[in-house]
Amino acid sequence: MTVLDARALNRATLARQLLLDRADTSVLGTVGHLCGMQAQEPQEPFVGLWSRVRDFDPSALSELLLERRVVRTHLMRRTVHLLTAEDVLAWRSRHDSMLRQRVLGTYRRELDGVDLDSLAAAGRAVMSDGQPRTMAELVQAVARPEVPARPLGELLIAGLVPVVQAPPRGLWRTKGGVRNVLLSSWLGREPDPPSDGRDLVLRYLAAFGPAATADIRAWSGLAGLPAAVKALRPSLITFRDERGRELLDLPDAPRPSPDMPAPVRFLPAFDNALLGYDDRTRIVDDAHRNLSVAGERVVLVDGRVAATWTVRDNAVAYSPLRRFTRAERSAVAGEAEALAKFLVT
Incomplete structure (x- = not known):
């Protein structure tokens, strides 16, 4: 099996991440190719796109947020990501259990004994009018005084109820607090049923490969998607890194020469x-x-x-x-x- 050293993996990573040459793709296409961009700091994705897209116009991203074609929401690793509307609708249900468990793991004592189904129903009922709300407003509306406000709020907006962060949060050079709105209200339909994960694996490899299953797990927060990887193996190629780990990849994905110059x-x-x-x-x-x-x-x-x-x-x-x-x-x-x-x- 071919061994890829750190420099070969580096050049492949830079190519997949659009960091060898600035791309001539649209902002929407770039966010989609990258499988989203981590975005808990609202202005940071603009720098990430400037470094990847030729002649990047920051107003293009702001327009996508206002047009609801790109959204800010908790997804991979329970962190806030900037994703295309199509990807959020396709992927959110697959992440539901992980999101819930990560919040419960963080606030195990504070959330012990909470009726999750009842709380989720109460949160959805409050937000069913489609009006954006702060976490404090949502916590006050569901009226669970026996549960500390912060854990309760994070459980609602990151673990139980699919929401997005409404603009002006995330607009270029605009300050705005987090106001949450139901994902289904914002995008006009409920998320798709949980997928088997094959699309996630293929999309990840296109943007990050060659990579090990541990890398997929680290990126997504999911448990490595072993069934999806097994189903896809006949269509993938494999390498090893210098540590002996098996690396999966798409056959036709770019793997530039390790000698290719890399810009700052x-x-x-x-x-x-x-x-x-x-x-x-x-x-x-x-x-x-x-x-x-x-x-x-x-x-x-x-x-x-x-x-x-x-x-x-x-x-x-x-x-x-x-x-x-x-x-x-x-x-x-x-x-x-x-x-x-x-x-x-």
Whole structure:
């Protein structure tokens, strides 16, 4: 079985994540290809798209949110993601159990004994008018004073009742608190019945492969989708990484030469190019593995995490994690200047 070293996996990852060349695809198509973008920080997806889409216009994403073609909702790993409406409708039911269990696991003591079916019905009844509500308003309306407000609210909006976060939350250069509305009210129909997961696996591999089943589990929060993987095996190809793990992939997916040059790219906080794997060594050294988990924005140099960055005094400032060559310093500075122009002008 062919072994793919870290550099070969790196170039494949960059190609799938649209980080080798900026794509000429639409914003909607890009969000769909990426299987959504982690988005608990509302402005971060704009940076992720700027680094991936040629001539990215941030108003295009705002328009998609207002047109309800893209939504913000809890899904993979119980984190807020920006997804196409079609993907949310197709995937939400498959994630229901995981979402519920993750909330219950976080607030086991506070939520012990809560009647989940009754609470879900009460939440749906309150929100059936289609009006966006804050979590505090929803908690007050369902009237469960014996349960602490925060756990109750998170159980409702992240674990029991499919909701989306209504604009202006997530619009370009717009501040807005979280107001939740029923997904079915916002998009005009209920989510599809749970799928067998094969579409999720294929879509994941297209955007993140080659990858192990542990990587699929780390990205989705689901239990690796073993039945789906088994059903798909005859149509997939396999490799091994340097650690001996089996990697699955689509036969015709891009796997560029390890020698292909990789441009400097600035990634937003919580970008799935890092968080979408259990083994992240293809893109970041173990010593820096948790930077993105901690909300640090990172810079890719030669395809790997090599600096962190922030905005300071209307400029993009970066802090190297290793010594840069003169050419690398110049390339990072040039990309930082272009990003600052996008962000502050």
